[in-house]
Amino acid sequence: MLSPSEPQASNSEPTPIFSQKLVDCCHIRLPDTPKPTSAIHYEGRYYAFVKFFPSVETARQxxxxxxxxxxxxxxxxxxxxxxxxxxEADAQPL
Incomplete structure (x- = not known):
């Protein structure tokens, strides 16, 4: 699993895929963004929504x-x- 203190160590290893059940869904406020953003909370960090992908290959790319x-x-x-x-290091939970 991904350690919160270490980003993905190697560009050759694919990004792990987590079950949605392992993360907490929430909303965050980002600097210079007036509206809340969809996010997840995992191992003490907030991650903002980027994009949905229908296929594993495209998502991993x-x-x-x-x-x-x-x-x-x-x-x-x-x-x-x-x-x-x-x-998002500067995220503020709502």
Whole structure:
């Protein structure tokens, strides 16, 4: 599983896919964003919604791209596909 203190260590390893049941759904407020954002809370960190993907391959490609750009990301599985989430260090829970 993903350690909260270490982002994905290697670009060659695919981003793990978590069950939606393992995370807490919530809303967060981000700096310079007037409306609350859909988010998840996992191991003490808040992750903002990025995008829904119907296929694992596309979701993992986008997650890998964001990881290469220095972002800490999670993928969660839902009945119709996967959701990509990005860590938001400045998030404020509602």
């Amino acid at each position: 986008k997650a890998a791209l964001m990881t290469r750009r220095g972002n800490l990301v999670l993928l969660t599985r839902i009945p119709k596909g996967l959701v990509l989430w990005v860590h």
